[in-house]
Amino acid sequence: MLRQWGGIVDICPDASPIISKTHIKGLYFNCGWGTGGFKATPGSGDLFAHTIANDEPHKLNADFNINRFVSGDLVDEHGAAAVAH
Numbered sequence: 423m424l425r426q427w428g429g430i431v432d433i434c435p436d437a438s439p440i441i442s443k444t445h446i447k448g449l450y451f452n453c454g455w456g457t458g459g460f461k462a463t464p465g466s467g468d469l470f471a472h473t474i475a476n477d478e479p480h481k482l483n484a485d486f487n488i489n490r491f492v493s494g495d496l497v498d499e500h501g502a503a504a505v506a507h
């Protein structure tokens with residue numbers, strides 16, 4: 423069964439997640455975790471809560487903003503990803 427799984431994986435172009443406020447007031451994203459979302463839950467949840475509570479990112483997730491796909495300041499994790507995407 424493990425060798426037959428098929429489906430989509432919510433991976434970003436730079437293989438890093440999005441933990442970010444958006445230009446829409448009250449809309450925040452925590453997504454794009456690929457195959458790492460379970461183990462990242464404690465850390466990402468803490469940073470996401472901080473981002474929502476303060477309407478500003480924590481310094482640890484500032485680089486994981488959604489605008490990086492416009493600015494080009496990508497966080498390239500393809501080499502470090504545990505699995506090929």
Ligand SMILES: Cc1cc2nc3c(=O)[nH]c(=O)nc-3n(C[C@H](O)[C@H](O)[C@H](O)COP(=O)(O)OP(=O)(O)OC[C@H]3O[C@@H](n4cnc5c(N)ncnc54)[C@H](O)[C@@H]3O)c2cc1C
Nearest residue numbers: 427429430431432452453454455456457458459460461462
């Ligand atoms: C094959 C595979 C293996 C993985 N292995 C690991 C692993 O070993 N370790 C690890 O840490 N992570 C792993 N992950 C990653 C982990 O599963 C995800 O990162 C995590 O589940 C993402 O959680 P989430 O709550 O952000 O999104 P999801 O769990 O995708 O939850 C999103 C929810 O929103 C619902 N939804 C979607 N659209 C709508 C809508 N319009 N209205 C209402 N509801 C909607 C969906 O039905 C779903 O319930 C794996 C993922 C895959 C696919």
